[in-house]
Amino acid sequence: MAEKLKDTTVPNPPTADLLATVGLKPEEYAEACRKLGRLPNIVEMGIIGAMWSEHCCYKSSKIHLKTFPVTGKRVLQGPGEQAGVLDLGNDYALVFKIESHNHPSAVEPFQGAATGVGGIIRDIFAMGARPLALLDSLRFGNTYPVEAVGNPEADKAVDEQPQEAADGSGDKLNIPWGDSPVPFVCTVSWMTTMRQQLFERGPEARAAVKAIREMHTGDVHVLAYCVLPDQIQLALYLENGREEEAEAAVAALKEKLAEVVAPQTQGKPPWDSFVMLHPRHSGSELMEAIHLLEFAPVTRQKVAQVSDYKYVSQVWRYGVPWLDDETDNTEARELPYCAGVNDKQAARSRYLVNGVVEGIAHYGNCIGIPTIGGELVFDPSYTSNCLVNAMCVGVVRKDRIHKARADGPGNVAMIVGARTGRDGVQGATFSSVELAEDVAESRPAVQVGDPFMEKLLLEATLEILDMPGLVGIQDFGAAGLTCSSVEMTAKSGTGMRLDLDAVPQRAKDLSAYEMMLSESQERMMIIVEKGSEDSFREVFSRWGLTAVDCGEIIGEQRIEVLHDGAVVANLPNRPLADEGPEYDRPHEAPASWKNRHLLDDRDIAAALERINKLPVATELAGHSLPAPGSDFEDILRRLLMHPSVADKWPVYQRYDWSVRTNTLLGPQGSDAAVIRIKETGQGVAMCTDGNGRAVSLDPRIGAAQCVLEAARNIVASGAEPLGITNNLNFGNPEKPDRMWQFVESIGGIGDALRKLDLPVTGGNVSLYNESGGRGILPTPVIGMVGLLEKAEQAIPSRCTDSGLELFVLGTHHARLDASLLMYDIARLRSGMLEEPDYKQFISCMNFILHAAGEGAIRACHDVSDGGLLVALVEMLAGAQVDVAPLLAEGYDMGDHNRLATLFAEDGNRWLLAVGPERKSWIRTAALHYQVPLTPLGRSVDGRLTVSGGDEEWFGCDWDVLETCRRYGLQAALSGD
Template sequence: MEHVEQLPTVETAKKLGILPEEFEQIKQILGRTPNFTELSIFSVMWSEHCSYKNSIVWLKTLPRDSDRMLAKAGEENAGLVDIGDGLACSFKIESHNHPSALEPYQGAATGVGGINRDIFTMGARPIAQLNSLRFGDPKLAKTKWLVKGVVKGIGDYGNAFGIPTVGGEVFFDECYNTNPLVNAFSAGIVEAGKVAKAISYGVGNPVFIVGSATGKDGIGGASFASEDISEKSTEKLPAVQVGDPFMEKLLLEATLEIIETGYVVGIQDMGAAGIICSTSEMSAKGEHGMIIDLDKVPTRQTNMKGWEILLSESQERMLVVVEKGKEEDIKQIFDKWDLHCAQIGEVVEGGSLHFFQHGELIADVPAHDLVLGGGAPQYRREYREPAYYQEFKKFDINNVSDVDGEEIGKVAKHLLSHPNIASKKWVYEQYDSTVGTANRTTNRPSDAGVVRIRDVKRPHYQKSIAMTVDCNARYVNADPFIGAQIAVAEAARNLVCTGAEPLAVTNNLNFGNPYVPEVYWQFVNAVQGMGKACLKFNTPVTGGNVSFYNQSSDDGPVFPTPTIGMIGLIEKPENQTSLDFKNEGDLIYLVGQSQNDIASSEYLYSYRGVKASPAPAFDLDEEYSLQVAINQLIEKQLVKSVHDVSDGGLFVTLAESALPNGVGFEVATMEGYRKDAFLFGESQSRVVISVSPDKQAEFQKVLGGELKTVHALLGKVTSGGFVVDGQEVISTAEAKDLYDNSLGRLMS
């Protein structure tokens, strides 16, 4: 053991984010007091970011099984589901919130890099990415700086790496002023029999580090992500990693090539906590140990300390265990791609990790005790209902005046220009959505992104993957149990409206400090709501990410934001359905039951200024029945367009369907409803469908007869102008200008 004058104390442990009782636990595990390097290892591996110590007991309650699941939730680099024909889809979502709050460009860029590495480490070639972004008040200079940096970081990295960004969401609220949320999603395709695993076994098998050299960027990033943002956070800029998309592109090709050889025993991306995370997780899973010589790790700086090398989160690196005797085959491939490929150790018996530097043993730690599901602590934190929850329930719609004919136009303009509703064109035009030429929604706008699966062995292969990211955090804040169900339901609804069968979920759970009982209550209820909805839609959770500590002393916690990433399968190209109205004279139907409800709507929140109200009206069984009905209508080819009613309510849905082709609509409000609730309320389980007049009879027969689904004829598609109850509310041209350009104007 290295000669250290003074071993760490409980005070040292606290500074590293380790609780006094955890320090005692570490001493018991080792049978001695750890040295500083060992304590640093435990500090990152037992951080919330790596160990999920405050969330895992609840995450285990989520549904994790279906006929299509090919990897156990959370046990591989990403989720994996069977899509038939010998193919599988690998997909995952992860956050890069804290780094993006300090250095938005690199924070977002490395988030994109990291999530794509999780996909191709499985042996899957990434085909598409999405992102879910949350920012503070868009009028603030700081918010504009964050938005511009994050969007440019995502665009520059993704565009250079060559994977299309096919969708996403952007939401603004003051609760995100200090803590933006940057959640990145990626999906890829792999042959089901060629999946690489994150495991290590086979005594004597060599251990390689491949890709980029190791530097001091990102040291302590996992610990940094496990604490509140404060004024002192800027001192932790080294905890923000620096990305290189061109290096990642080379690493992608080299990785897929070495996996193709069949010589790879196990491979893992070096994300949070770097070398120590990969060595410990792979070893623990394979029930073996490793001897690692840190002097053999290619470094960017001279004289890096052992703990710095172990904890660095430098990007574009992998840990690979290969079959003994195949070292030269692997090195030749990395030489061809001009990448580092250094053997730094080998697999040994037992479960311990032995790290050497300058010939000295500087750390000796048991892999099992470092990892999630092993010896890492698991906690059930205290939780209690926040006082605001019951206050929100006291909301009475009768205390809000309804809109009259003239005010409908005023609300319409407010919503169409609001940054939460208006087109995110200013954002997505900075992303390459057509690279790879597989995006099927470039000229066919729809509720989910759709990417055709390319299969070189079957050039005429017709299946597509649909994907979406969804969460209305305002709903979740109002009622975490119902709000999280709505997030899952909306994701499934978006896929179904696009013609896809929902398959599975990856989630990114963004919350405040778990040691605050009211925050933990939000977390527990959101997980339970999510679980209930995932069971209903048969969309098991394949894994994801928990991001706690999204709060600051100034702004408090962010809205609880459990972002749902969901994928679906479109079996036949003719089932792909877009949201745009096609022809003048087509009939417009509302399918699903409207409610006299304006709770938590953008209209109530930002136009009326009422921030305390419950989640919108929602019934899980009703939602499921609606989705079955939509699926049937699409399968029978009875619809011209399908678009779900969500943020902004029915009027915004109609506008979004009219604008792509520059058409208009004439609709009538229904008796028995307040006009504001009918037009701008956000009660769930409603879809707007356009139908050709010659299909009307069959359409009504299917809905009214076989399915008994509530539906109403609203009106028809026109050549221009948005007309409600015989009065033009806004012209198509003005609506298009407000919708397309408001966000860009705000940012400039």
């Protein structure tokens, strides 16, 4: 450990233990020697190891992070500084960022979480902003025992198991395939192109539109859903903008049709017993096509041939046509693995939750910054690796924004704030590896926080912002003095000579190694013009803080460190800050991805059977519960009492979320918390959102859905989304399947941001969240901010008045895949996701923002975890709803479709409560914006009644549902 590394000499070659201690791989050590032209000593090795750690240099991720959109009309500062800055359209700007403290919190939950909060606060006021609000995104293992299900071997990383070749279903057809299936086009090409408004180009396109409309008005053969008229082929080529190219492509496809159809059908009517899809289609297109094929018989009742539909899921699974009338579709599928939680693990998760929440509450409450929102999620994958992500939002006058600069040779570097100790030594390298089985051994790497000291540092820092002579400010974060000195000088093209003998110490006999790598909290570095030091010292002294000269800026781009009068480190800063390792690591989808399928009736039946075997709760946190009156009520109760859904008051009651009196909508008042900016009258909405369930099934689409979920919450509060900061929490990047999850997730986030025209202003990457060979669910967390020009127009998510008209805004595909019901309650961790409809989302957003400005919406709540019924219970005090308007023509009343209607989470939907006097206005506005607005029912007192047309599906007392929602988390945290 670090305390043993006081000798600056290093054996040549260094031992494996020494390299592991400083966080360098052998090849990285060799590269460092090459760049230096000599062997580094132990202090230099520690500096290099910290600066080249995953935590500081993003060596596995930066090649992919470069693909994010980072510019926009409001962006004043993007990635690269301590926090992002967005223009509020006046003299003020919004400063915000999210950071993780995962590893420290897993080891020492109270201090790990507290110092995570302290660090993100310093990032904000180091930019010159006053912090106004905190949010947190927390994830833990289950707090009660659950059994493992599925085959654990199926969950191994790609590089840990042999890969089998995909089954060539073309062999079953006995068709002379070439190297790849012959290209054909399915309905989804038409649908996607219609959404992009590309079909209005050219007479061929208009003819295609006419043909497809005729198909969908009469009886159609299954061929119509797989291969459309010749003109439809044009959809794939319209983006090129040259019709002659499209015509040539269509002609080529016609030839292929003639060549292939006859031998494929083997004398049978065309397309009688198999389905063919275009191999060029993206996963989203295929999924939408499968959805059409699978549900056409029950939603339209117009398809002549339905015998092929049982093979549709195989189209996706094998990627080639499927033909086998005798295939046994009743054979049970192997369940994806879902880890269990034993009594000891559950008890530790309860300990972690309590410690983390106490740490957040202690630091935020003491420093006087309200914690006004966030999320709390439980899943077995987080048992050994909890996630603690903290976000802070502040406001600054644009002329007071400061950056981490070290300009001007001869200027003075000062350390201000707390004294330096041994806590947190090597915290950066500790956070860049997998946690050890015995986490107690890692306690010295966890920092210790003092919020009262930070409050003094905050006020003193804000006071010096307008003083002449201030050059730059940077927080001491990861790697402490090392990171601050290296990063500030590298940005400015300068260097620094540090004198460690001047560093204030609170521990005896600190070595140079320890002082350079200590992460003692509540410390900052300021760069001031030579000769102005005394004026800055006077301010910090008045606040009871130390401020000492610790170095000077030099013209040469080097970091020179002196201790006991001798040079103990002399390193070029460019290689440390800008030329660290950059890995393009191998990434490959796991076998579970290649074998995935849409949930079908077999899956739903198996899930219901599993749910029916679960014990029925008769008591919850001391409150008795009557027996459920129906299966629907039983499922709804289970969802409401699930700790990821249940009311979070056991957590929020520990937070002071109203301090400073800026909070308009706090942690239980809206989908996004809203604060008032008193100087401008504007409101700022903010939220954190992630969905490990969805990302685990499809990292690209799932990550995009995380962005949309955050945007839905911002919009639900009446605010316009402005931008995001993200925290990317993933497993070991050295395993190809984990890296594949990371790469795909970045692609999905980027896709969504470009569609919504939103920038990333910064964030954090947390890798190696893995223990014992099993990683967490891939968990990108989106921190989003939005703007209300008039703060008083903020919309709450809850309204207990009766007599309100209820509407569902938006549509969904009635899929239970990745839903809380399937994934957590039934523990069926399989399925596929639908590609988001961004165009509809934007239309719905504009509609809500207009309605909010008119004061037409009494409450707005997005439909997410738990689906429609959970949203109703969270929003109201009673409701009488008829879901018939949500059902398509010829709706099948089977379990799958009913459950999907009530509990599906896919699509972009909001639940609106509108006063009866605004009913006509809201419907007219929906027509104007061309958004799907479906009447659902009205709010009543004390009861939930759900019907589908003339048939009542079920009804139950609201008090029972509210008891489940109110006390579910309390029971989980007590171990019940």
